[in-house]
Amino acid sequence: MILTGPEIIESCLKGKIVIEPLIEEQVNPNSYNFRLGHTFRIYDQFPLNPKVQNSYTEFEIPTEGYVLKPNCLYLASTVEVMGSTEYAPTFAARSSVARLGLFINLSASLGDIGYIGQWTLQLFTIHPLRVYPGMKIGQIMWWKPKGKIKQYAGKYQGSQGPQSTLIYKDYEKKE
Amino acid sequence: MILTGDEIQHELKAKRIVISPFAQESIEPNSYGFRLDSNLICYDNKVIDACEKPIEHHYQITKTGFCLKLGHFYLGSTLETMGSDFYAATLHARRSVSTMGMWIQFSAPLGHTGAKIPWTLEIMVAHPIIVYPGMLIGKIAFWQPLGDCIRYKGKYTASTDVVASRLSQELYSKQGGF
Numbered sequence: 001m002i003l004t005g006p007e008i009i010e011s012c013l014k015g016k017i018v019i020e021p022l023i024e025e026q027v028n029p030n031s032y033n034f035r036l037g038h039t040f041r042i043y044d045q046f047p048l049n050p051k052v053q054n055s056y057t058e059f060e061i062p063t064e065g066y067v068l069k070p071n072c073l074y075l076a077s078t079v080e081v082m083g084s085t086e087y088a089p090t091f092a093a094r095s096s097v098a099r100l101g102l103f104i105n106l107s108a109s110l111g112d113i114g115y116i117g118q119w120t121l122q123l124f125t126i127h128p129l130r131v132y133p134g135m136k137i138g139q140i141m142w143w144k145p146k147g148k149i150k151q152y153a154g155k156y157q158g159s160q161g162p163q164s165t166l167i168y169k170d171y172e173k174k175e
Numbered sequence: 176m177i178l179t180g181d182e183i184q185h186e187l188k189a190k191r192i193v194i195s196p197f198a199q200e201s202i203e204p205n206s207y208g209f210r211l212d213s214n215l216i217c218y219d220n221k222v223i224d225a226c227e228k229p230i231e232h233h234y235q236i237t238k239t240g241f242c243l244k245l246g247h248f249y250l251g252s253t254l255e256t257m258g259s260d261f262y263a264a265t266l267h268a269r270r271s272v273s274t275m276g277m278w279i280q281f282s283a284p285l286g287h288t289g290a291k292i293p294w295t296l297e298i299m300v301a302h303p304i305i306v307y308p309g310m311l312i313g314k315i316a317f318w319q320p321l322g323d324c325i326r327y328k329g330k331y332t333a334s335t336d337v338v339a340s341r342l343s344q345e346l347y348s349k350q351g352g353f
Contacts, residue, residue, distance in 0.1 A: 001176055001318070001319050001320060001321040002263045002318045002319075002320050002321065003320070003321050003322055004288070004320045004321065004322035004323055004324050004325065005322075005325050006322050006323040006324075006325060007320075007321055007322020007323065008322075010322065028287055028327070028329075029263070029287040029288040029289055029324065029325050029326060029327050030263040030285060030287050030288055030320060031285060031287075065224070065225070065226070067222055070246070092282060092283050092284055092285055093282040093283045094283060094342075095283045095295075095331065096330075096340045096341055096342035096345075097225075097282070097283070097340070097342060098280075098281070098282035098283035098297045099250060099283075099295060099297060099338075099339060099340035099342075100218075100223050100225065100229065100340045100342065101218070101223070101248035101297070101299075102282060103281060103282050104282060109284075126246070126247070126248040126299055127218060127220070127222075127223055127248055128221065128222040128223065129222070129223045129224075129225065130222055130223070130224040130225055130226070131225050132225055132226065135225055136345075139283075139285065141285060144321050
């Protein structure tokens with residue numbers, strides 16, 4: 001079952017969902033709108049290799065906005081710290097943002113129960129697009145699970161700002 | 176919980192779900208197959224600005240078909256008016272369409288409770304693909320919500336066809352930030 005907007009707010013007040021800061025006007029019938037942070041990260045050496053830590057450049061985007069180029073992946077983050085120990089999250093662009101031809105995640109819309117942190121967004125645009133820090137860019141939905149819950153304890157727990165892939169850590173463990 | 180095809184049909188009869196026009200054969204095991212209408216929008220801006228109304232270019236998909244080009248972004252519309260005051264919806268491509276290399280609704284698949292409209296589809300292709308008006312293109316699924324329902328009253332409420340982004344209506348001041 002997907003949580004309704006009023007249920008999302010209620011769950012935040014009861015501590016079952018974390019959304020910080022919580023602004024009630026940002027709630028929708030079935031989701032909560034989150035904002036774009038001002039720090040961006042881009043990979044700067046290619047090809048990327050899952051077995052090593054990939055090199056990146058991080059920069060701040062100004063209040064006047066920043067033009068995203070097509071065919072370039074920008075990692076950004078939500079302003080909000082979000083998560084839940086009871087509900088499974090999925091996230092997507094807001095419709096108005098998707099209608100500008102922007103992806104905010106690349107086939108990875110499902111989060112884990114127990115992850116609480118800022119969410120890394122994968123910005124990928126079809127046409128050049130100017131975006132602004134603080135714009136309401138996406139929406140998070142919450143789903144009631146069935147079964148016993150085991151909390152997320154993975155490598156991205158508590159993320160702050162955009163995080164590049166840590167897949168190389170999976171290889172470190174094995175070797 | 177996701178509604179089964181049988182339950183979608185039941186709720187349609189009970190007027191708790193709207194699908195118009197409705198075709199019995201488009202009921203799937205846990206979704207309803209929707210069709211592509213004939214109007215498309217592309218943007219003409221060199222750089223689209225999230226704060227400004229985009230410049231729209233309208234195209235008509237004719238019976239002879241319309242070729243979607245690689246690297247372009249299109250907005251299309253479902254032929255059907257669909258939605259529910261009682262369930263949330265998600266929209267997806269049909270497998271037959273995604274296996275041709277087409278994305279529809281790739282970035283914002285959620286349909287809010289209370290929105291009963293023809294849905295604007297975000298479309299892009301992995302290689303040139305011809306589309307035809309009325310072709311079966313996607314499927315809508317309905318989900319049982321948990322908690323008190325509020326109904327969508329957003330800026331796309333009165334949509335009757337494909338609608339370009341109205342993000343700029345949110346009146347952000349470029350200088351003042353968001």
